[in-house]
Amino acid sequence: MSKLFSTKHDSNNLDIATLLLRVFPAGFMLSHGYPKFMKVLEGNFEFGDPLGLGPAASLILAAFAEFICSLLVILGLGTRLAVIPLIITMLTAAFIAHGDDPFGRKELSLLYLVVFVVLFLTGSGRFSVDSALASKRR
Structure with a gap:
């Protein structure tokens, strides 16, 4: 029971x-x-143009972020x-594409936003390619 209320951080649990x-x-x-x-x-x-860059540029940037960058995050390679x-x-997505929409339409993009900000702050953790590469350099 004391472990449930402990404020100490277990390094292994944080990495998991x-x-x-x-x-x-x-x-x-x-x-x-x-x-x-x-x-x-x-x-x-054919794609929306929320930033005024043109549909082709907007699609390419969204595809790069949502597909290529997501793969890198999964691997833990260059996570930040x-x-x-x-x-x-x-x-x-939250403030321009769905800017005038009710909160329920923005909610998923805001949830993803918070997760990605947390990963920016924490980095990829021990179970990642980033960590393996850093260990090899040492």
């Missing part, structure tokens, strides 16, 4: 928590990014850099 926080949300984000990535590969650039496009994409 970081792994779960990386793999599952980024894996779920792939379901948003994969169709966009396939549209880019097929040359179909990989979440930056995801953070920007979720900010765009």
Whole structure:
């Protein structure tokens, strides 16, 4: 019972928590990014233009963030850099693409946003490619 109320941090538990926080949300984000990535590969650039960059540029940036960067986050490879496009994409989704929508339409993008900000602050954790590469350098 005392462990449930303890404020001490178990390093192993934090690394497992970081792994779960990386793999599952980024894996779920792939379901948003994969169709966009396939549209880019097929040359179909019909897409919204929330930032005024043009539909093709907006689609390419969204596909890069939601598919490529999500894969990097899952692997824990360049995690802090990989979440930056995801953070920007979720900010765009929540406050521009769904800016006038009710909270329920923004909720998922805000949830992803918080997860990606936390990963930016914590890094990828011990169970990641980043950690393996850092261990080799030592």
